[in-house]
Amino acid sequence: MEPAVAPAVHVSGLEKRYGSVTAVNGIHLTVASGEIFGLLGPNGAGKTTTIECIVGLRRPTSGTVRVLGSDPVAERDQIRPCVAIQPQHSALFELQTVEETLRVWSSLYTDAAGAEEIIDRLGLHDCRRHRVGKLSGGQRQRLLVGLALISRPDLLVLDEPSAGMDPNAREQLWAAVTGHRLAGGTVLLSTHTMEEAHALCDRVAIVDGGRVATYGAPEDLVREHTPERYVTFILRDTGALDEFELWEGVSRVTSRPVRDGTFVQLQSAVPERTMTAVLNASFETRDVALREPSLEEVFRRVTGRDFDEPGARSSTSNASTTSE
Structure with missing residues (x-):
């Protein structure tokens, strides 16, 4: 019998508090190696804070996080070569062109994807000679995803990757994300787009008020809840x-x-x-x-409110579901 493959991400009882404000309140989830796993929820649900704890950018208030078997805070140097993150915002050299930026980043890694490969995969041909400071929001998002893909990471982490993209650019992004998984990588992404979650993710965790309300394959969630x-x-x-x-x-x-x-x-x-x-x-x-029915109906059923309704459920509400 072959040994079981360890999960790419394992989170247990994750909490993150800022004074009296609880951003993440007891999240449990496991991301299997080789899958695309989505954190689905409205703005303010706790998705970005969860991702920042997973990649070691924030220290959890309590709970445990393991990424590729390591503590992302205490053993950050160990996981850094294997994990790449595309944040919502990132500081780049505004006067460099897209192509120059990709070439510089590619030179920082061994066995890196080249600038031409990333330009092809993300559809950056039309803006390859544009300065970064002149890019549209959607072009900048594609560049950030491309920079995350350059190192061919074991775990690719994307935070709202399609924000600001037109439909054609979004389809190119989705193809690049799926291609990374087909090449053996694992993808963890946050999104507030139902269509993106359904199109890309093998499994999703619906996050609301800093908790996991439910999780599973999109088709299974629709069948179970609606x-x-x-x-x-x-x-x-x-x-x-x-x-x-x-x-x-x-x-x-x-x-x-x-x-x-x-x-x-x-x-x-x-x-x-x-x-x-x-x-x-x-x-x-x-x-x-x-x-x-869609994942939007699932969200309504498990949270008791519409997806775009302002005001997340209180972080002191019912206990979260364990996503394992």
């Missing part, structure tokens, strides 16, 4: 809105004004029957469709 599906349509007669909550299997009705009517979404345990009822109803509808 067994219902959604029937959507445009309604001309708003007077019919009140009757939908009385329909069999419908547990939630949401609506919003749109041009030429009202967009309606019915959350239903019997979506096919609900859809048939909408199609056969006497009121006028159009664009009737059946929609699968």
Whole structure:
């Protein structure tokens, strides 16, 4: 029997407090070697603080963190050659070009990826001769990810990597992240983008108020927490809105004004029957469709609030789920 592969990251009971403010409150998670693991949550949920503790940039108030088997604070020199992080913000030489920056960084490592390889992987051809100080937000983000990839790290850590990117740049980023995993690397990323978490991650931990609310493969989380599906349509007669909550299997009705009517979404345990009822109803509808639930619905179910609702759940609320 082959020996079990040690996890790339193991966090147990992680807490980080700043005076009376608790940023991270008892997080447990394990990132397997060779997977893409996502920390999914709104801004202020504690994702960045968790990542900073994992890579040794902040010392935890309590709890244990092991990265590739080592303490990232006490044994930082040991893990530094094996871990690379793309932070949300980083100081670079503003007068260097993108290509010059990549070449300088590549010279700092043995067996490093070359500047041309990174330019190809992140789609930086159009800005290769631009000075760093003149880059757009999305271009700078791609450069930061490229710099993290140069050392071919065992563990690649990305903090909100697609912030400020247009759809094409985001797809190039996703391809680069997936390519790193296919080459044998492990990826830990934080994101507040549901689409990114679903597209990239083998598993995600939903973080809210400094705690892990739930974790697992995106498809498993959707199946476990949101067994219902959604029937959507445009309604001309708003007077019919009140009757939908009385329909069999419908547990939630949401609506919003749109041009030429009202967009309606019915959350239903019997979506096919609900859809048939909408199609056969006497009121006028159009664009009737059946929609699968998403991680946003999972977040709502496990936290009791909408993903973009201001104000994270109190850090003194129920204990966190262990992600192991």
